[in-house]
Amino acid sequence: MPDNTWTTERIELLKQHFAAGLSCREIANEIGVSRNAVIGKLSRLSLTREKKPMCRRENAKPGRSRSVPRLQYRILRKLFAEATPAEESDDTIRSEQHCSLFELSEERCRWPINHPGEEGFCFCGNPPLGGLPYCAGHSRLAYQPGSRQRAARG
DNA sequence: CCCTGATTCGC
DNA sequence: GCGAATCAGG
DSSP: OOSSSSOHHHHHHHHHHHHTTOOHHHHHHHHTSOHHHHHHHHHHTTOOOOSOSOOTTOOOOSSSOOOSHHHHHHHHHHHHHHHOSSOOOTTTSOOTTOBOGGGOOTTSOOOEESOTTSTTOEEOOOOOOTTOSSOHHHHHHHHOSSOOOOOOOO
16 A cells, blocks of 8 residues: 555545544544654645644743653653663563562562553562572663663563 | 644755 | 654643
8 A cells, every 4th residue: 555655645535534623643544654744744735733732832821830841751761762772671581480479589580570450460580699689681670770660561 | 651733854 | 745753732
């Protein structure tokens, strides 16, 4: 399907879906392109939604709002994600001896796998380094300054 | 954290 | 012209 980009047919679909009130995500999913592609094309066609999906710079409240740090937090998150692509993750570390909370011992790595409360939640269980609660790989992970426990294994 | 639309900028 | 990256907000 992805032969040519923005054939007249696709532009037609774009306009129709846009007129139908579909979100850019849905339009993109329907046509088979990325969301940014849809938005970019719409902007190029001067078809931006000038309605009120949200107002830019509407925050006129003094004091009660602290929406500044989130922006930087988002950027930092992406920066770390890029700066640490091949970093050792708990997914990379082979933990063949997963154990539950009650099966933990001094001989088992206490690194959590998956999110607490989740169905697959357990612990690494690998043999730890001397004096440390984690195995070699997870001890290294624990010391990573920027990477908190990104235990999301997918 | 997720999402949205809008703009920028390298290709 | 295209769209990923980024920005700006909910």
